[in-house]
Amino acid sequence: MLRIRKILFPTDFSSYSNQAYLHAVAIAEVHKATLVLVYVNVPGQAADANYWRDLLHQIRPANPAIDVEHVFLEGDPATEIVRYARDSGVDRIVMGTHGRTGTDRLLMGSVAEKVLRDAPCSILVVKLPHSQRKSHRSDDALVVHH
Numbered sequence: 001m002l003r004i005r006k007i008l009f010p011t012d013f014s015s016y017s018n019q020a021y022l023h024a025v026a027i028a029e030v031h032k033a034t035l036v037l038v039y040v041n042v043p044g045q046a047a048d049a050n051y052w053r054d055l056l057h058q059i060r061p062a063n064p065a066i067d068v069e070h071v072f073l074e075g076d077p078a079t080e081i082v083r084y085a086r087d088s089g090v091d092r093i094v095m096g097t098h099g100r101t102g103t104d105r106l107l108m109g110s111v112a113e114k115v116l117r118d119a120p121c122s123i124l125v126v127k128l129p130h131s132q133r134k135s136h137r138s139d140d141a142l143v144v145h146h
Contacts, residue, residue, distance in 0.1 A: 003031070003091070004027065004031040004033045004091045004092050005031070005033050005034065005089075005091055006033060006034045006036060006088070006089060006090050006091050006092075007024055007027055007028050007031075007033050007034070007035050007036065007090070007091065007092050007093075007094060008036045008038060008081070008084065008085050008088075008090040008092070008093045008094070009021060009024040009035060009036065009037050009038065009093075009094050009095065010038045010039070010040065010077070010081045010093070010095050010111075010115075011037060011038070011039055011056070011059070012039070012077070012096075012111075013039075013052075013055060014096060015096075015128055016096025016097055016126070016127070016128055017095070017096045018096075019096060019126050019127070019128050019129075020094050020095050020096040020124075020125075020126040021059070021094075023094050023124060023126050024094035025061045025062075025063070025066065027092065027094065027124075028061070028066050029061075029063055029065075029066060032065075033067075033091070033092075034066075034067040034068070034069060035061065035066055035067065035068050035069070036068075036069045036071055036088070036090065037056060037059050037068060037069070037070050037071070038071045038072075038073060038080075038081065038084060039052055039053070039055075039056040039071075039072055039073070040073045040074070040075060040076075040077040040080045040081060041053075041072065041073070041074050042074075042075070042076070042077065043074060043075070049072075049074075052072070053072045056070050056072055057070050071084065077111045078110070078111045078114035078115050078118070079114075081093070081095075081111070081115050081119075082114075082115055082118045082119055082120070085119055085120055085121060086120040090120075090121050091121055091122075092121060092122050092123070092124065093115060093119055093121060093122075093123045093124070094123075094124045094126065095111075095112055095115065095123070095124075095125060095126070096112065096125070096126055096127070096128075097112050097125055097126065097127040097128075112125050
């Protein structure tokens with residue numbers, strides 16, 4: 001069986017990220033892996049970086065046995081996700097297909113597409129169920145679990 005010790009979950013707090021989070025937590029639980037929650041702040045965004053950092057640190061799996069790390073990065077999201085995964089020995093990346101940017105490609109968002117192409121490990125790209133895609137706007141917030 002494939003040994004998964006470290007799972008990277010990049011979030012942008014969108015509905016797509018929320019769906020991927022549920023998968024990341026389940027995989028971490030089954031493999032007794034560390035779950036690394038990452039947010040990449042793009043310099044020059046309208047929102048204050050401290051707002052995103054605080055929101056990131058509020059995310060916690062319901063199962064307290066899951067080891068969690070919170071990582072706040074700055075720069076281009078795809079580049080920073082791939083760099084962090086490579087530098088920290090991530091075994092699996094779990095992420096949503098689209099994000100809040102509204103720059104969705106035909107099949108998946110541009111960040112997911114770039115990470116899929118360049119990541120040093122296996123990736124699980126999670127999409128919203130078809131029934132939820134119609135009812136969710138791309139800027140819906142990630143449900144924060146305490």
